[in-house]
Each structure stands twice: as structure tokens, then as C-alpha cells.
Amino acid sequence: MKIYGEYIKVESRKDEDLIDITDLVSKVVDRSGVSDGIVMIYTMHTTTGIVVNESEKGLTKDIVRFLSKLVPEDGEYMHHHFFREDGRMAVNAWAHLRSILVGMHTSLPISKGKIVIGTRQKVFLIDFDGPQTRSIYIQVIGI
Numbered sequence: 001m002k003i004y005g006e007y008i009k010v011e012s013r014k015d016e017d018l019i020d021i022t023d024l025v026s027k028v029v030d031r032s033g034v035s036d037g038i039v040m041i042y043t044m045h046t047t048t049g050i051v052v053n054e055s056e057k058g059l060t061k062d063i064v065r066f067l068s069k070l071v072p073e074d075g076e077y078m079h080h081h082f083f084r085e086d087g088r089m090a091v092n093a094w095a096h097l098r099s100i101l102v103g104m105h106t107s108l109p110i111s112k113g114k115i116v117i118g119t120r121q122k123v124f125l126i127d128f129d130g131p132q133t134r135s136i137y138i139q140v141i142g143i
Contacts, residue, residue, distance in 0.1 A: 004032035005139040007044075012130030016068075018060045021136065022122045025108075026115055028138040035113045037142015042105040044137060047095035047129035049102030055122040063126070071097045095128035102126060110142055 006028045010019050021041070029039055041050050053059065077093030106123065109116040117123070127134060 001141070001143060002032065002034050002037075003139065003141050004028075004034065005137060006031070008136050008138060010125055010134045010136060012125075012127035012132060012134060014127075015130055016064045017127045017130050018063065019125045019127065020055055020122045021125050022115075022117070024136075025123050025138055029110055029115055029140055030113065032140035032142075034110055034140045034142035037110045037140060038107055039110055039115060040105060040107045040139045040141075041123060042137045042139070043125060044135040045099075045127075045129075046104070047092055047099055047127070048134055049099045049104060049126045049128070050106045050136075051102050051124050051126060052106055052108070052117070052121050053124060054120045055124075056120075060124075067098045067101060067128075070101065092129045098126075098128045110140065 008024050008028065010021060012019060025039060025041055043050050071094045073094045075094060079090045079093030079096065125134060125136060
């Protein structure tokens with residue numbers, strides 16, 4: 001049994017951004033040397049999410065719009081306050097709540113050294129509080 005882990009960095013470009021990380025995940029799986037097993041993709045940030053979905057421009061816009069309607073930026077959130085602990089304002093409650101809805105990790109099977117994923121499926125990091133640099137931990141377990 002092998003266990004291999006690697007951190008990758010991703011730059012978001014917009015306030016809300018869906019970034020296709022499928023190729024990055026595949027490269028980590030390749031470097032792991034695992035032929036059969038599982039890969040876990042985990043975001044290190046509480047205002048981001050990891051999802052598997054279709055990479056179609058209209059759909060990615062629909063995802064952002066849908067989550068914005070469920071959790072609007074102008075909601076009355078308790079998180080919109082000054083934090084004495086670090087002296088910073090917290091005005092991104094919606095980003096944290098959207099992250100909860102989509103989840104912070106996903107797992108995919110590995111077979112014959114490749115991730116098992118549908119023809120139209122892609123792995124996305126969704127940044128709800130960009131633009132900024134984001135860290136993702138990818139762990140591969142298998143033989």
C-alpha cells in the first residue's frame with residue numbers, strides 16, 4: 001500500500017471563480033505511482049469548495065448564480081463583524097456558507113494509474129472569496 005500526498009497552489013481570478021483542476025489532480029496521481037486506489041482532493045480554505053461537474057460555460061455560470069440566490073451577499077450574517085482576536089473585519093459569511101453547501105473535498109477512484117471520471121466531468125475548485133492564491137491537498141492511497 002502506498003500513500004502519497006502533495007499540496008498544489010491555484011490562483012483564482014474573480015470574486016467567484018470555478019477553476020478546472022482535473023489535470024493538476026491527474027499529474028499528482030501520475031507522480032504517486034499508484035495504479036489502483038483512491039485520490040482525495042481537499043481545499044485548505046473555508047471559503048472554497050471542491051466539486052465534480054460538467055465544464056460547460058453556461059453551467060458554470062448557473063452554478064455561481066444558483067449558490068448566490070441560495071446564500072446572497074447582502075444577507076444579515078453574524079460574521080459581518082470586527083474580530084478582536086486578529087483586528088480584521090469578517091465580511092464574507094456568504095462565502096463560508098456557500099462552501100458548506102458544496103463541500104470542501106471529494107474522492108475519485110484510480111484504475112490503471114488514471115482517475116476514473118466521466119467523459120464530461122471535471123474536478124473544480126470553486127473560490128467564493130477571490131481573487132487570491134488557494135492551497136489544495138491531494139492524497140493518493142493505493143497499490
